[in-house]
Amino acid sequence: MQNLFLYSDKLHSFIRELNIPSKQQTIYLEECHREIIVVRDDLIHPVISGNKWRKLNYHLQHFSAHTYHGISSMGGCFSNHLHALAFTCHQLGIPCTLFIYGWNGEWNSQTLIDCKNWNAELIPITRNSASEFRQSGIKKLQETHPMYYWIPEGGGGLTGEKGIKELTDELPQGFDTDNNLLVCACGTGTTIQGILNSTSYCKVSTMKIVKMAHYPWELNNRIQWITTAQAHSFAKKDPNLMEFIHAFEEKYDILLDPVYTAPLMRNLIGQTNLDSYQNIYFIHTGGLQSNRMN
Numbered sequence: 001m002q003n004l005f006l007y008s009d010k011l012h013s014f015i016r017e018l019n020i021p022s023k024q025q026t027i028y029l030e031e032c033h034r035e036i037i038v039v040r041d042d043l044i045h046p047v048i049s050g051n052k053w054r055k056l057n058y059h060l061q062h063f064s065a066h067t068y069h070g071i072s073s074m075g076g077c078f079s080n081h082l083h084a085l086a087f088t089c090h091q092l093g094i095p096c097t098l099f100i101y102g103w104n105g106e107w108n109s110q111t112l113i114d115c116k117n118w119n120a121e122l123i124p125i126t127r128n129s130a131s132e133f134r135q136s137g138i139k140k141l142q143e144t145h146p147m148y149y150w151i152p153e154g155g156g157g158l159t160g161e162k163g164i165k166e167l168t169d170e171l172p173q174g175f176d177t178d179n180n181l182l183v184c185a186c187g188t189g190t191t192i193q194g195i196l197n198s199t200s201y202c203k204v205s206t207m208k209i210v211k212m213a214h215y216p217w218e219l220n221n222r223i224q225w226i227t228t229a230q231a232h233s234f235a236k237k238d239p240n241l242m243e244f245i246h247a248f249e250e251k252y253d254i255l256l257d258p259v260y261t262a263p264l265m266r267n268l269i270g271q272t273n274l275d276s277y278q279n280i281y282f283i284h285t286g287g288l289q290s291n292r293m294n
């Protein structure tokens, strides 16, 4: 019973401090002569922002309603999800173990330094064991960390998707029509899946950050792929993109991140069919700590 008493009060106080519902900011994109509405989920919290909060919300609720001993998850050296999770566990006093792939246990990204400072236990794993974890994370975890709650990579799974409904519930009544467009970045695909689950008619536009990735919702007829996507490295900063980020922030007072939201916004601006939509909602999924990539 310890978690029930220990964590649920702390979680509720933590939630009360978040900036929810998110502000919706209308901007006029001079580059393509039209207005869009930016859903400022990035402002939910300075560390656990955007879809990181939306996806973790129900995982944390589940954890606090059961008698687990800690939380564990997996990701790469720059994972926004792991960063948000380690921070939240630190705030709530939850033991946190993170399995990191593509990491030799020596060199540290700023993301991993923060996670360590928030007392997360970091365990390097090979890319091969990462695939095993993807298939059976809980089983593997039980070998070394019994009674830990496993959150799939990126905060995914049905529990992660469930939190996205709160995002779409905050949009204006009547937004869900087939002449409106929701634009959202995608990595594991959980956020887009959550949007598709919680809407029925609006079109959903995204681009592939990971070119080889495949998603169960790929052929959904509401998905509009932004096709001009350039493959880019998660770890390297592209100077043109950084220039775009700075110019965008100066003009609209909105900071985008170099991995997800900036490439998406830059490519959205280049689309020629935007006039066919009445309203365009751009979901700012946060993740701004990747601006500090080293």
Ligand SMILES: Cc1ncc(COP(=O)(O)O)c(C=O)c1O
Pocket (backbone or CB within 6 Å): 050, 051, 052, 080, 081, 154, 185, 186, 187, 188, 189, 190, 191, 192, 257, 260, 261, 285, 286, 287, 288
């Ligand atoms: C800032 C940002 N945007 C978008 C995504 C992609 O979200 P998902 O993994 O749910 O597709 C992520 C990864 O969680 C992210 O950190």
